[in-house]
Structure formats: C-alpha cells, structure tokens
Amino acid sequence: MTGETTDAQSVRIDQYPDPACSYVIDDVPTVTGVNDAFATQLGTGVEGEPVARAFESLGLCVRGAGPPFAACLEHGDTFRVRRSPGESAYVVQTVAPEDGTTGFLFFTATEDEQSGAGRPDTLGIDHVASVVSHDLRNPLDVAKARLRAGRELGEEEHFEHVARAHERMERIIQDVLTLARGEEVIEPDEVVDLAAVATAAWETVETNGAALTTEGDLPTATADPGRVSRLFENLFRNAVEHGAPDGDHRTVTVTIGTLASEADGFYVADDGPGIAPPDRPRVFEPGYSSEDHGTGLGLAIVEQIADLHGWSIAATGSAEGGARFEITGVESP
Amino acid sequence: MGESDSSQPRPTALIVDDEKEVADAYALRLRGLCEIETVYSGRAALETIDDEETDVVLLDRHMPSMSGDDVLAALADREYYGRVVMVTAIDPGFDVLDMPFDDYLCKPLDREDLRAAVRQQTVILGYETLGEYFSVESKRRVIAAEVPADERDQHAAGKQFAELPDGSRDRSGGCRSWGQPP
Incomplete structure (x- = not known):
C-alpha cells in the first residue's frame, strides 16, 4: 500500500472524500481519529474506543466471520461492513499499522447502496436466470416423470412425489423473492x-x-x-x-x-x-x-x-x- | 412394454444423480427397457462401474464433491467400455467440446427422449461389441485353420485366441437383444 517511506502520520484522512478513520494497535486496535465524512455518514464519539466496540456502537456489522476482522486490522486487508438492516454498506480497505505507527480504514460505499437501487446482494439477472434454469429443472423433471407414471399406472404414490416437487419449486421461488425483494415478502x-x-x-x-x-x-x-x-x-x-x-x-x-x-x-x-x-x-x-x-x-x-x-x-x-x-x-x- | 426374452442378458443402465428424487424418477422412466441401478454420488458411480458390468451411464454433471465431469474423466482414464450420456440441468457451453461423453441431454426431459437415448447407446454398444467379436472371431478362425495345434498351445496369445474370451461371447449375445425395441 504505502510502499514508499512516507511517514504514515502525515497521511491526512480529512483529504479522503469518503469515511475514513485512523487507529493504533495498543493491546487492541483503538480508533484515534475520524474524518468529516465519517462523522456525517457513520457517527461521532468513537475516538479512543476499541475499533470493534466503535463499529458496534455505530451499528456497523462486519459481514461474515469474526476472527478475520481482527486479522484484517493487524495485517491490512479488505473487508465489508453493513449498517443493518438494509442500510448503507461499505467496502473497507485497511492500511495496517507497522511497528506501532498509525493504521487507517478507508470506507467506500458500495454502488448499489449509493444509488439506493437495492441491497448489495440483490441478485443479478444472470444469477436469477441460472437459478431458475438449473434449480427448477430438477423438480420439474421429477414432477413430469411422476405425473405420467401416476396417470398411466394409477399408483397414488407418484402423486406424492409430484406434490413434493411442487413444494420444492415453490420454495425456490420464495427464496429468489426473499433475496430480490426482501422487506416486501417478510x-x-x-x-x-x-x-x-x-x-x-x-x-x-x-x-x-x-x-x-x-x-x-x-x-x-x-x-x-x-x-x-x-x-x-x-x-x-x-x-x-x-x-x-x-x-x-x-x-x-x-x-x-x-x-x-x-x-x-x-x-x-x-x-x-x-x-x-x-x-x-x-x-x-x-x-x-x-x-x-x-x-x-x-x-x-x-x-x-x-x-x-x-x-x-x-x-x-x-x-x-x-x-x-x-x-x-x-x-x- | 414387451419384456424382451429374459434368457438374454439385458443391458444395464446406471443412473447417477445426487438428487435421489431425480435418479428415482429416471429409473421409473427406464422401467422395462434395461436393468437399472441408481446411485447418488460420483464416487458410488465409479465403485459400481468397477464392480458390475454397466453398459450405459446416465450422468448428472452438477454433483457435490465429485462432479459428473470428474466421473467422466475418471471413466476415460479407465478406458471404460460402456457409453456415457450426460443428463443435466446445465446448458452446455464450449467446455463440452473436450468432454468424452456420447450424448448430452438437458433436463427436463420427456420419457421418450430418455428411452430413445438409452436405446440408441445400447445399439451402438451392441454393434461395437459385435465388431470386436468378429475381429476376435476372425483371428481365432485363421489361427485354428492355419496354425498347427501343438504350435498354437505353446504360444500364449495363440492359445488365448483359440479359447475365445467368454465376455466377448456373452456380450455379442447381448447385442442382438439390444437391437430390438423393448
């Protein structure tokens, strides 16, 4: 990241247009300062707080696992946070402190959130197409085979399979809707x-x-x-x-x-x-x-x-x- | 569905799909056409093929742990004699160009299409086996006719030809029945 011998202290986070904060690792990673964008978009009063607690008080959830978050702060990595439910989400680039110097977290709002067009995980049309084509095909195939067998052989059991296949298709549809529309279906x-x-x-x-x-x-x-x-x-x-x-x-x-x-x-x-x-x-x-x-x-x-x-x-x-x-x-x- | 003569060995189809419901539905569609085995994983498919004579494999592509593509590659390594039909919900891309399967069916299927595909592969396998049989048989004849018996017995390969392998004989019998519509 800062490959040159730039003094890390001289990095001015207020020049960064999006939220950013600085931190030091003093036992635990602790926030030392925030820029204006951080204060307006995420909140204030977190200086001196451990980063994990600061995130918690600001309602920022790290997406995914717990341990890698701490590792990110120590080694410098990218992770994602979200203010749940359904609010802004950010990709956070970490510049880890070296030898007791200051580290930085640079937030970038993810595109979907900025435009308000939907959630970051809103399914792309590609994915919907692949879900519909791949996942509905199996139960559809089962239903077709069993319906025909049921009709021709007159055996009740085949209709049970048809019903189960239909339930499964319904579940898939509901899943896609849950992901795509969220609040409307819950x-x-x-x-x-x-x-x-x-x-x-x-x-x-x-x-x-x-x-x-x-x-x-x-x-x-x-x-x-x-x-x-x-x-x-x-x-x-x-x-x-x-x-x-x-x-x-x-x-x-x-x-x-x-x-x-x-x-x-x-x-x-x-x-x-x-x-x-x-x-x-x-x-x-x-x-x-x-x-x-x-x-x-x-x-x-x-x-x-x-x-x-x-x-x-x-x-x-x-x-x-x-x-x-x-x-x-x-x-x- | 006329059952073919039960004294004739019927071809064996192995249905491989990680979804039990799907595998069982396919077994239902093939009823009466051939002997049917169903397994629910790629690994189980290879075990079955190693242990039992399997003429046609209906292979799902997208399976956990060992995918259909992996099974296909493993079969090619083993120089598997039978025919492989991919049956899958994945629309084929250019990746299929290099894959050693014999037919590719997209779900959902109609019963007729599935049965026709299996029948076609068994007929092809029948002719292949018949070709092998004639090739071996013609060698046997020429050795029997041209090479004196005592010389023949000293030569391991010659002896082998004189005693035509059983498998070849069995399968050539099978191929006659496979050519018939069920």
Whole structure:
C-alpha cells in the first residue's frame, strides 16, 4: 500500500472524500481519529474506543466471520461492513499499522447502496436466470416423470412425489423473492419459539441420519415464522451436506443452542470439517458454493433473513472443528 | 412394454444423480427397457462401474464433491467400455467440446427422449461389441485353420485366441437383444 517511506502520520484522512478513520494497535486496535465524512455518514464519539466496540456502537456489522476482522486490522486487508438492516454498506480497505505507527480504514460505499437501487446482494439477472434454469429443472423433471407414471399406472404414490416437487419449486421461488425483494415478502410480527421452529424445520430437511441436539433453551423472538423456519432449514441442509463429504459415511451431529455471551442470540453448529477461516466471510455471497447441489443461495438467504429481522450472522468454527453460525441481536419480545 | 426374452442378458443402465428424487424418477422412466441401478454420488458411480458390468451411464454433471465431469474423466482414464450420456440441468457451453461423453441431454426431459437415448447407446454398444467379436472371431478362425495345434498351445496369445474370451461371447449375445425395441 504505502510502499514508499512516507511517514504514515502525515497521511491526512480529512483529504479522503469518503469515511475514513485512523487507529493504533495498543493491546487492541483503538480508533484515534475520524474524518468529516465519517462523522456525517457513520457517527461521532468513537475516538479512543476499541475499533470493534466503535463499529458496534455505530451499528456497523462486519459481514461474515469474526476472527478475520481482527486479522484484517493487524495485517491490512479488505473487508465489508453493513449498517443493518438494509442500510448503507461499505467496502473497507485497511492500511495496517507497522511497528506501532498509525493504521487507517478507508470506507467506500458500495454502488448499489449509493444509488439506493437495492441491497448489495440483490441478485443479478444472470444469477436469477441460472437459478431458475438449473434449480427448477430438477423438480420439474421429477414432477413430469411422476405425473405420467401416476396417470398411466394409477399408483397414488407418484402423486406424492409430484406434490413434493411442487413444494420444492415453490420454495425456490420464495427464496429468489426473499433475496430480490426482501422487506416486501417478510413480516417479522409474531412471537416465535425458535426451538419449536428449529425442530419443525429439522423434520423437513433430508438429514441422511444426522442428529439434532439442542443445548440450553433457545430464545423466543419477534419474527416471521415462515422465514425463520427457512433460515434453520438452510443452515441444517448446509450442515448435513458439508458435514459429511461424499464417500464419508459418518453421521453428522448438528447442535443448536443459546449463545453464552451477552449478545442475545443462538447458534447452529456441526461437527463436520468446518469452513476454512479465509473462506468464512465469503460463504454468504450469493452463488458461493463449492459443492451444494442447490442454488448456492442457501446461506445468502440465511443472511438476508437474519438481516431483515435486524439480526447479525457470522460464520465461525465449532468446538468440534466444524462450522458454526452465530446469530446475534435477537431480542426477546 | 414387451419384456424382451429374459434368457438374454439385458443391458444395464446406471443412473447417477445426487438428487435421489431425480435418479428415482429416471429409473421409473427406464422401467422395462434395461436393468437399472441408481446411485447418488460420483464416487458410488465409479465403485459400481468397477464392480458390475454397466453398459450405459446416465450422468448428472452438477454433483457435490465429485462432479459428473470428474466421473467422466475418471471413466476415460479407465478406458471404460460402456457409453456415457450426460443428463443435466446445465446448458452446455464450449467446455463440452473436450468432454468424452456420447450424448448430452438437458433436463427436463420427456420419457421418450430418455428411452430413445438409452436405446440408441445400447445399439451402438451392441454393434461395437459385435465388431470386436468378429475381429476376435476372425483371428481365432485363421489361427485354428492355419496354425498347427501343438504350435498354437505353446504360444500364449495363440492359445488365448483359440479359447475365445467368454465376455466377448456373452456380450455379442447381448447385442442382438439390444437391437430390438423393448
């Protein structure tokens, strides 16, 4: 970045047109100054605060994982933040401090947010086309085959398969709408028992013999039960599919529970191979999927649903070395 | 659907799709046409092909862990004798130019199209096998006719030709039945 021998102190952040702040690493990264754009767009009164706490008080959520954020500040990297739900999002370029000098964070609003045209993850037409063409084709094919068999052979069971295929198509459509339209299709206005919703959601997922365990009591929340059910389904499906890679016949154990920390929320964890730390922030991106046979939208939908409820989600690691998703900011009614 | 003579070996089709519902629906569509095996992963497909005689493989492309493209490459490495039909929801791009499959079907399909594709591949395989059979058979004949028996027995390859491999005989029998409409 600052390859020349420029004295880092001489970098004037007020010359930067977008939000920027300086920080030093003194035990923990601590904010030392902000520029005008930062004060107007993001807020004031954070000088002297640890960066993590400053972000929290300004309502900035780091997208994706927790640990890489700290690593970013130390080593200099790019990460993304968002003021949830549905507000401005920024790409943040870090200039890490060297040998006790000052580091900088330069914010750049992402295009979608600037124009107000939609969320940063709003699906491109390309992705919609590929979801529709790829993902609807399988259930459509199943429905066609079963309908014909049902008609010709007069066996009831085939119609069951048709019904299931139709349900799946409906789910795909709903998913695409959730991502594309967000607020319009979500109604977080019911008191929801998260444990009950999670258990019911587990039943609908093809779990390949995987087991679900619950640790502690899950909170209740004001939420849209249908969408929260989808959030659990997608997390469970993710755990089952990635928890036991093909050829590995082990049984996956999925654990849900309440977060021990003061942040209100819950987690969904598995004991599979986990997600490599560098990949963690990316798993929520639409179309990010090394392998699931679905849309590659599963976790993007999870993040979107969490966002629309005003919750934050982060991918971390479980005690068993598997993947763990933590949903925070869940307020009990 | 007239079942073909059960004494004749019927061709075997292996359906590979990570979605069980899809694989089972395809099995349903092929009912009565051939012997059907279904597996739900690329790795299981290779295991089945290694263990059992498999004439036609219906292969999904997009599968977790081991994709259809990977399976196809592995089959090419093994010099797999059978025919491979890609059945997929992915519209083909230029990448298919270098892929060693025999047919490419896009989902969703009609039953007729699927059955026609499998039938066509079994007929082609039948002729291929028949060609192999005649080639081996003609060598056997010429050796039987021209080389004295005692010389023949001293020569390993000569002996092998005299005793025509069973597999070749079996499959040439099979190919006659595959040519018939089911």
